[in-house]
Amino acid sequence: MSTHLTLQGLTRHYPGTDAAALSGLDLTVPAGSCLALLGPSGSGKTTVLRLASGLDRPDAGDVLLDGRSVLGVAPEHRGMAMVFQRPLLFPHRNVLDNVAFAARVRRTPRRQARAEAKEYLDLVHLSDLGHRHPSDLSGGQQQRVAVARALAARPHVLMLDEPFSALDTPLREEMHELVRQIREALDPTIVLVTHDQAEAAALAEEVAVLSEGRLVQQDAVDRIYTRPRSLLVARLMGGRNEVPGEVHGHHHHSILGSIALPVDVRPSDGPGVLVFRQEAAHVTDVDDSDADARGTVTAVRVIGARRLLTIRPDRIDGDARALTDDLHIHAETPPGHRAGSGARVGLRLSPHALTVVPAAASPPGQVGRTPPATSAARTVQAPTESVR
Amino acid sequence: MRRPAQLLRGALAGFLVVWFLTPLIPLVLWAGAEGWSGVARLPERWSLDAFLTALGEGSGIALLRSLALGTAVAILATPTGALAARALARGTVRRPRLVAAVLLAPVALPVFAVVMGLNVVLLRLHLPAPIGILLVLVVAALPYTTYVMRVAYGAYDVAYEDEARTLGASPWAVAWWVRLPLLAPGVASATFLAFLVGWSDYIVTLVVGGGRFVTVPVLVASAASGTGNEPTVAALSIGALVPPTLALTAAALLRRRLTRPAVRLREPARADRALASTPGAA
Numbered sequence: 075m076s077t078h079l080t081l082q083g084l085t086r087h088y089p090g091t092d093a094a095a096l097s098g099l100d101l102t103v104p105a106g107s108c109l110a111l112l113g114p115s116g117s118g119k120t121t122v123l124r125l126a127s128g129l130d131r132p133d134a135g136d137v138l139l140d141g142r143s144v145l146g147v148a149p150e151h152r153g154m155a156m157v158f159q160r161p162l163l164f165p166h167r168n169v170l171d172n173v174a175f176a177a178r179v180r181r182t183p184r185r186q187a188r189a190e191a192k193e194y195l196d197l198v199h200l201s202d203l204g205h206r207h208p209s210d211l212s213g214g215q216q217q218r219v220a221v222a223r224a225l226a227a228r229p230h231v232l233m234l235d236e237p238f239s240a241l242d243t244p245l246r247e248e249m250h251e252l253v254r255q256i257r258e259a260l261d262p263t264i265v266l267v268t269h270d271q272a273e274a275a276a277l278a279e280e281v282a283v284l285s286e287g288r289l290v291q292q293d294a295v296d297r298i299y300t301r302p303r304s305l306l307v308a309r310l311m312g313g314r315n316e317v318p319g320e321v322h323g324h325h326h327h328s329i330l331g332s333i334a335l336p337v338d339v340r341p342s343d344g345p346g347v348l349v350f351r352q353e354a355a356h357v358t359d360v361d362d363s364d365a366d367a368r369g370t371v372t373a374v375r376v377i378g379a380r381r382l383l384t385i386r387p388d389r390i391d392g393d394a395r396a397l398t399d400d401l402h403i404h405a406e407t408p409p410g411h412r413a414g415s416g417a418r419v420g421l422r423l424s425p426h427a428l429t430v431v432p433a434a435a436s437p438p439g440q441v442g443r444t445p446p447a448t449s450a451a452r453t454v455q456a457p458t459e460s461v462r
Numbered sequence: 463m464r465r466p467a468q469l470l471r472g473a474l475a476g477f478l479v480v481w482f483l484t485p486l487i488p489l490v491l492w493a494g495a496e497g498w499s500g501v502a503r504l505p506e507r508w509s510l511d512a513f514l515t516a517l518g519e520g521s522g523i524a525l526l527r528s529l530a531l532g533t534a535v536a537i538l539a540t541p542t543g544a545l546a547a548r549a550l551a552r553g554t555v556r557r558p559r560l561v562a563a564v565l566l567a568p569v570a571l572p573v574f575a576v577v578m579g580l581n582v583v584l585l586r587l588h589l590p591a592p593i594g595i596l597l598v599l600v601v602a603a604l605p606y607t608t609y610v611m612r613v614a615y616g617a618y619d620v621a622y623e624d625e626a627r628t629l630g631a632s633p634w635a636v637a638w639w640v641r642l643p644l645l646a647p648g649v650a651s652a653t654f655l656a657f658l659v660g661w662s663d664y665i666v667t668l669v670v671g672g673g674r675f676v677t678v679p680v681l682v683a684s685a686a687s688g689t690g691n692e693p694t695v696a697a698l699s700i701g702a703l704v705p706p707t708l709a710l711t712a713a714a715l716l717r718r719r720l721t722r723p724a725v726r727l728r729e730p731a732r733a734d735r736a737l738a739s740t741p742g743a744a
Contacts, residue, residue: 129624149627150635156628162621166643179631179639227629 076105076261077139077153077230084125084135086118095121096287099135103231103280108257108264109292110274112310113284119267122284123233126265127154139230150179155224156233159240161216163208169219170195170204176227194222197259198252214245218252225260234266238273250276271311275299283307299351300427301339308349308431314404315355317348318433326430329401330367330387339429346430354427355405357383357413358420365420369403371413379409385419492696512693513701521681521698528661528677529705531596535660536653538600543607543652544645550608551615562612569605577669584670591671598666603659607652614648650713657709661702678702 084099096118103109111119124130126137128149136143144152155176163172170191171178177187195201198218208216217237224232234253238246250273256262268274274281275295282292283306291303302308305316319328321341326333326348333348335341358365373384385403405421413419492498493512495505546565549555568576577598584594618641626640627633642649664679673680682702686695 127628129627148632150630150632152628153630154628155630156625158621158625160621162619162625164622164626164640164644166646175626175631175639176629179626179629179635223629229628233628 077263078105078141079103079126079231079263079265080138080141081122081126082136082138084122084137085133086121086125086130087133094287096125096132099284099287099289101282101289101292103263103265105140105263106261107280108253108266108278110266110268110278110281111284112268112271112274112281114310115269116286117284118287119269119284120235121287123156123235123265123267126231127156127233128152129156153228153230154233155227155229156235157217157220157224157237159236161208161213161220163211163216163219163223165208167208168204169200169206169208169211172208172219173204173223173226175223191222191226194226195219197225197256198222214241214248217241217249221249221252221256225256225262229262231263231265234264236267236269239268239270246273253277281311283310285310300354301429302349302431304431305347305349305433313349314352315348315350317401317403319346319348320344321346321430326428329389330403333366333423333428334425335428335430336426341430345433347433348428349431350423350428352382352404352406354424355403356422356424357385357405357407357411358422360418360420362420362422364422366423367403367421369419369421371415371417371419372402374413374415377406381407381411383407383413383419385421387421489696489699492692493700495693498692512697515694516697516701519681519685519694519698520676521678521701524676524678524681525701525705527675528679528702531592531599531663531667531677532657532659532661532705534596535599535603536656538596539603539607539656539659540611540649540653542600543604543609543656544611544649546604546608547611547615550612551618562608565608566605568602573602573665574669577666581669591675594670595663595667595675596660598670599660599663602663602666603656606655606659610652610655611645611648614645614652618644647717650716654706654709654713658706661706 079102081099081101084096084101085094086096087094099118099122101109101122111122113119121130125132125135128137128144128147132145136145138144139152163169164175167175170188173191173194174184174187177190178184182190192201192204195204198221200215200218200222203211203215203219208219211219217240221237238249241249253264254277257264264277266274266277271281278295280292280294281298283290283298285306291298291307293301298307299311299313302311302313308316317326317328317330319326319330321327321335321343323343324335324340326335326346328348330348360368367387369385369387371383372386375382375384383405385405387401387403403421407413491505494508494510496507496509496511498505546561550558550562555561580598581594584597587594589597622640622644623636626636631639662679663677664683667675667677667680668683671680678698678701682695682698685691685698
């Protein structure tokens, strides 16, 4: 089932639009791995899936499966089964026959097709619901059936187009667990489109960040968090700390003072923005002698068990250019940490989680902040409603 | 206790049933009457002679002609209307409003005016009368099939086709396994309407056919134009009701069969409820 997918210079310009939906995209998805395509809406994520699966033709570029071009191959022969955000279960077939669809269109006898379908329903833990009508299932169950139906097509590559974004959080986590189980059982190559960086990190080994039809960065999950190549990537991944300053002699100089950079981060000397995760800023006592910076807590936000502190750093005088009054550092504290608003604290930065990226033209907070999960509130509409 | 809204709905439904069935009562009475002076409340003598007379008037062959005409109109107008509706729904037509208006025009124009003009053209073309009738009626049926299929396509989600393609279905397989079943209710309605256009037409059949192509409506009309034929006219009319009623029932059954899978559990219980009702799973 595992196949290596390569996209080379994929370009698609829809007639009547100014900008290309996708320009010169190069991507590789090793066999049996899961790649997450992450980006704001309109960044071209879904276009990638449509071009790769053959539902749409690129203006330029190539799609390779195990090194062989499949551009001339019709979608039904490419072996790239898709699961969309809506389950799209065929309303004229019951659950079992939905899963048996791929086998039936390949002219497998009905009895055998249903027996195979049953195994895939087992895989998504719905073997008892085979005789139900899709509209009798809950949203989460419908999406499970959609996943089973795609797997039953035995695709070379499984394409997931924001498949869980219409589900509420507990259901989504259940689906993530299901994807992990499926990966263990079948080892499929997966391309997952999502706008949720947490989902990307939970499911994929690698993340490819898209913006305005271009690939901005493809990297392992850990590196995309700790070594974003631009402010855009850092923000898309939910990073909150951006400290403008100057790089000299492998140190970053800013309002926080002089901070040594990790060995593998080698920016050229000159202006640069120090970027680190809020999870990589550890709050300590204000008189901690090893603290990289000190400051005053201005706001506290509770995020589940953890808390997110907003800290105004003390000025380290000497570099007047970097001083901005609205610069804040965000740091997450573990449960039980007491520091409240107005408290004086010290900050230690994880030395390996720092990086420096070029300064951006736009002010922070304007680009790429993942929108609050409005989509989770959307209800899953039974597809049958529209065709009755 | 029933609420006023429910009562009102029930009353309205009852009124509609009476409204539709009342005209049939004299029809049934006349068909079974051997003698009815018109003064009496019910016929004085009963018999089924009217049906025999109707058969003697050539109603058998007229029935077959009407059936063939209705079926042929449905077979031609339904796919054509479906194609037009598909193009309109997908936005592949330039000036879709204009095209839709042209397609709906036959409903707005007086049939008599159109058919008088067309008849000259058809005569010049030396087309056999039945073919001419069929062509004109297909055009008359197109507005109905196009409109019904346009609505069906409007509610149809093309994403199902994308999904089916990635699951291994060729374009033909998609049409057969996905598009047709999902559009079946619309197709059934459009077919039925087109059949009715052919089945119930009088003017086009009379004018283009020159009175020699006798269908059920032509026969009924000619019988009704004489006096003293009331039992025969009533018997013919009742006979004319049967095929459309059968077709409507067939369409309704087909719709149910295609929109619901054959195997289905009756109880609406969902899995979560089923779990909750399991003993010990409180």
